[in-house]
Amino acid sequence: MPDKKIMLREDDIxxxxxxxxxxxxxxxxxxxxxxxGYPIGPHDLTDLFPLELAKQELDKERRTTRIPEQxxxxxxxxxxxxxxxxxxxxxxxxxxxxxxxxxxxxSPSGSHELNTAVAQAFYCKQEGVERITTGTxxxxxxxALAMACKFFQIKCKVYMxxxxxxxxxxxxxxxxxxxxxxxPSPSSPSATGKQAAGEATVDTNLGVAIxxxxxxxxxxxxxxxxxGSVLNHVVLHQTVIGLEARKQMDMVKQYPDIVIGCVGGGxxxxxLVFPFISDSLxxxxxxxxxxxxxEVPSLTGGTYSYDYADVTGVMPMLKMHTLGHDFIPPPIxxxxxxxxxxxxxxxALYDNKVIEAVAYRQEDVLDAAILFTHSxxxxxxxESAYAIKAVVEEALRCKSAGKSMVILFALNAxxxxxxxxxxxxxxxxxx
Amino acid sequence: MPDKKIMLREDDIxxxxxxxxxxxxxxxxxxxxxxxGYPIGPHDLTDLFPLELAKQELDKERRTTRIPEQxxxxxxxxxxxxxxxxxxxxxxxxxxxxxxxxxxxxSPSGSHELNTAVAQAFYCKQEGVERITTGTxxxxxxxALAMACKFFQIKCKVYMxxxxxxxxxxxxxxxxxxxxxxxPSPSSPSATGKQAAGEATVDTNLGVAIxxxxxxxxxxxxxxxxxGSVLNHVVLHQTVIGLEARKQMDMVKQYPDIVIGCVGGGxxxxxLVFPFISDSLxxxxxxxxxxxxxEVPSLTGGTYSYDYADVTGVMPMLKMHTLGHDFIPPPIxxxxxxxxxxxxxxxALYDNKVIEAVAYRQEDVLDAAILFTHSxxxxxxxESAYAIKAVVEEALRCKSAGKSMVILFALNAxxxxxxxxxxxxxxxxxx
Numbered sequence: 001m002p003d004k005k006i007m008l009r010e011d012d013i014x015x016x017x018x019x020x021x022x023x024x025x026x027x028x029x030x031x032x033x034x035x036x037g038y039p040i041g042p043h044d045l046t047d048l049f050p051l052e053l054a055k056q057e058l059d060k061e062r063r064t065t066r067i068p069e070q071x072x073x074x075x076x077x078x079x080x081x082x083x084x085x086x087x088x089x090x091x092x093x094x095x096x097x098x099x100x101x102x103x104x105x106x107s108p109s110g111s112h113e114l115n116t117a118v119a120q121a122f123y124c125k126q127e128g129v130e131r132i133t134t135g136t137x138x139x140x141x142x143x144a145l146a147m148a149c150k151f152f153q154i155k156c157k158v159y160m161x162x163x164x165x166x167x168x169x170x171x172x173x174x175x176x177x178x179x180x181x182x183x184p185s186p187s188s189p190s191a192t193g194k195q196a197a198g199e200a201t202v203d204t205n206l207g208v209a210i211x212x213x214x215x216x217x218x219x220x221x222x223x224x225x226x227x228g229s230v231l232n233h234v235v236l237h238q239t240v241i242g243l244e245a246r247k248q249m250d251m252v253k254q255y256p257d258i259v260i261g262c263v264g265g266g267x268x269x270x271x272l273v274f275p276f277i278s279d280s281l282x283x284x285x286x287x288x289x290x291x292x293x294x295e296v297p298s299l300t301g302g303t304y305s306y307d308y309a310d311v312t313g314v315m316p317m318l319k320m321h322t323l324g325h326d327f328i329p330p331p332i333x334x335x336x337x338x339x340x341x342x343x344x345x346x347x348a349l350y351d352n353k354v355i356e357a358v359a360y361r362q363e364d365v366l367d368a369a370i371l372f373t374h375s376x377x378x379x380x381x382x383e384s385a386y387a388i389k390a391v392v393e394e395a396l397r398c399k400s401a402g403k404s405m406v407i408l409f410a411l412n413a414x415x416x417x418x419x420x421x422x423x424x425x426x427x428x429x430x431x
Numbered sequence: 432m433p434d435k436k437i438m439l440r441e442d443d444i445x446x447x448x449x450x451x452x453x454x455x456x457x458x459x460x461x462x463x464x465x466x467x468g469y470p471i472g473p474h475d476l477t478d479l480f481p482l483e484l485a486k487q488e489l490d491k492e493r494r495t496t497r498i499p500e501q502x503x504x505x506x507x508x509x510x511x512x513x514x515x516x517x518x519x520x521x522x523x524x525x526x527x528x529x530x531x532x533x534x535x536x537x538s539p540s541g542s543h544e545l546n547t548a549v550a551q552a553f554y555c556k557q558e559g560v561e562r563i564t565t566g567t568x569x570x571x572x573x574x575a576l577a578m579a580c581k582f583f584q585i586k587c588k589v590y591m592x593x594x595x596x597x598x599x600x601x602x603x604x605x606x607x608x609x610x611x612x613x614x615p616s617p618s619s620p621s622a623t624g625k626q627a628a629g630e631a632t633v634d635t636n637l638g639v640a641i642x643x644x645x646x647x648x649x650x651x652x653x654x655x656x657x658x659g660s661v662l663n664h665v666v667l668h669q670t671v672i673g674l675e676a677r678k679q680m681d682m683v684k685q686y687p688d689i690v691i692g693c694v695g696g697g698x699x700x701x702x703l704v705f706p707f708i709s710d711s712l713x714x715x716x717x718x719x720x721x722x723x724x725x726e727v728p729s730l731t732g733g734t735y736s737y738d739y740a741d742v743t744g745v746m747p748m749l750k751m752h753t754l755g756h757d758f759i760p761p762p763i764x765x766x767x768x769x770x771x772x773x774x775x776x777x778x779a780l781y782d783n784k785v786i787e788a789v790a791y792r793q794e795d796v797l798d799a800a801i802l803f804t805h806s807x808x809x810x811x812x813x814e815s816a817y818a819i820k821a822v823v824e825e826a827l828r829c830k831s832a833g834k835s836m837v838i839l840f841a842l843n844a845x846x847x848x849x850x851x852x853x854x855x856x857x858x859x860x861x862x
Contacts, residue, residue, distance in 0.1 A: 004508065107808075
């Protein structure tokens with residue numbers, strides 16, 4: 001019987017992150033200054049980020065960036081992550097497809113977000129930063145950053161989207177446990193900026209939390225800001241996922257016909273698919289599918305244009321697929337996907353038709369997630385459920401066509417900090 | 432750098448469970464009938480359990496029992512579990528001790544309990560059982576059994592100790608997600624039996640939940656009862672933990688001087704230590720330490736005598752360390768440790784001085800657990816925190832003595848379904 005879990009050794013943790021930008025067959029539109037409209041340089045970012053991250057953010061030259069030994073030492077707490085063959089899920093779907101998933105929920109923070117949190121905290125520490133602020137939607141990013149800050153002995157303050165703060169107590173407790181200061185966002189009516197002032201539903205908006213956290217960092221020389229997705233340096237750090245997965249697929253002598261991930265800001269999707277896109281750019285071999293909420297359809301329903309990354313325009317402007325920085329997202333449970341924009345690189349790849357995108361409704365993805373759970377045991381985060389729904393669709397297509405294909409997807413987080421999402425869903429189904 | 436995680440391959444999942452009873456250097460006092468007082472035979476148990484489990488329960492002859500292929504196939508979802516070297520925890524304690532932990536929280540149910548739940552559900556299915564009832568204290572056992580029943584398509588009904596039902600919603604949601612019926616226990620005033628009738632604090636008592644679940648199984652030919660700890664067949668199934676750990680210690684050419692586990696009913700402790708005790712019985716090499724709550728001290732404060740396993744005397748009588756079946760436990764957070772008795776084999780080993788026992792208070796063990804979390808990332812279940820406290824004590828003793836020893840402990844469950852325990856603890860410390 002072939003192994004269900006394809007495991008690497010700790011020596012196989014990648015020694016370098018992969019920067020896709022030099023390999024892109026098109027020019028990536030630059031980030032610009034919200035005040036001047038001109039492209040920014042690294043030093044325009046150092047009020048927000050440590051210099052090394054600012055350089056990584058704008059690096060168009062180096063295909064690889066060395067992972068510092070201190071970061072790899074922390075990665076060893078949970079990396080390499082397992083690649084699972086989803087045999088029982090295949091059986092449940094009665095599909096000839098071979099389905100594999102790369103499971104990042106095994107990290108102690110419960111999601112892929114710790115990959116970049118550790119790197120960001122490390123570079124901050126290197127440059128003498130004493131405190132990091134951030135905004136979190138689902139709480140997963142806040143947990144990851146709180147943990148990473150504790151590892152490197154940096155103070156951490158998290159602005160948590162108020163709706164999540166109120167209905168996801170476990171995220172809050174996890175951040176408390178790692179000694180982070182957690183405040184609900186908006187923290188005051190004035191903090192939300194003019195666009196959002198007076199809006200009743202602004203408590204769903206990650207853009208506001210980002211504005212609050214970034215503004216606080218700008219006002220204090222010893223404090224930097226950290227973002228959990230969207231930006232190039234974040235995506236860079238997440239490529240450990242795909243670099244490992246490629247080795248693991250090699251070990252079982254398989255190559256994915258289809259690679260799937262959910263997208264909120266785009267980082268876990270990018271982390272898995274970029275190393276495979278690198279292969280495809282040389283010789284096209286795989287399809288890449290980004291799965292997003294129909295309720296917040298940045299790729300499938302947004303425009304590709306320059307927009308603010310946050311609500312009040314503190315951050316650089318990015319060319320991306322966006323619903324507009326003043327978009328007020330509905331209160332879907334997948335809180336990490338309630339962001340108006342999308343990683344500029346993911347957006348450009350979509351605009352250039354290198355990747356595809358699909359959008360699903362919450363009730364459908366949670367049904368798919370429960371089928372997965374009953375087969376494989378692991379409870380996915382509500383965000384990951386979007387990827388699973390796309391896998392189901394492709395697997396059933398294989399069945400109709402009587403065609404065996406290899407599907408690889410990112411199971412980027414477990415759902416154990418957000419079981420209320422399933423509770424609500426089950427209650428709705430019962431009646 | 433030596434690997435932090437010592438990993439086995441799926442082929443290394445044990446092919447047999449290890450039955451310690453034939454190896455014991457003393458006779459194990461038999462289970463007896465509550466009505467006649469005579470030792471029972473397998474057929475006295477078949478109203479409650481499938482015949483194969485009844486046989487395993489009373490087996491004094493066979494040192495090994497073959498693990499059915501269908502059970503090993505499910506084990507492959509998460510087994511073999513990793514053995515971690517706790518390097519960062521050693522550093523935090525500044526100890527010369529080398530600390531290893533076998534992590535069972537990686538199972539999809541979040542604890543070691545799935546090891547026996549899968550086996551029990553399988554044997555029930557083999558014998559045509561349609562429904563399984565059980566009682567759960569912390570909820571971890573209920574989750575494990577709900578999941579195992581779903582895998583083998585058996586109905587599952589869980590009586591959950593009312594206090595946990597009310598303050599541990601995540602356990603309930605997990606059971607719902609696997610389609611188990613969950614009811615709080617006591618489910619009615621009459622259900623608690625004469626001993627407990629009218630007691631206000633009976634909502635903490637696992638013995639009552641066991642009585643309710645077992646009584647229901649006795650009244651229905653198609654329904655069997657399942658217990659998550661204490662009994663010999665449960666302990667048998669848990670030996671996969673120690674059998675794997677012994678191989679993993681071999682891989683790094685280490686042998687534990689001290690082996691530590693927390694004890695409620697005794698199954699996770701037994702599962703880890705029995706294979707090592709088997710070595711020690713031939714040539715004494717290790718110390719074995721069972722860590723229990725000072726608030727529910729079955730080993731360190733109970734008597735070694737025949738007692739009922741439940742409150743109303745539906746189950747066989749067992750010779751064990753017990754606080755008395757009418758003991759009303761205080762509402763400590765480690766709900767799986769609020770049981771009045773202890774595995775008869777663990778009790779006999781303690782009485783024969785093969786193992787030691789220590790008792791700690793809740794606030795001290797949670798402090799130790801937080802220190803562990805900050806070092807290693809994983810949040811332990813409140814139950815596992817007792818083992819961690821014992822590890823801290825031994826590691827600090829090594830430090831005082833300037834002596835390097837190898838300490839191995841069972842991290843039997845994660846705490847992600849009971850973060851409220853940490854929340855309360857942090858609030859108490861602050862306030």
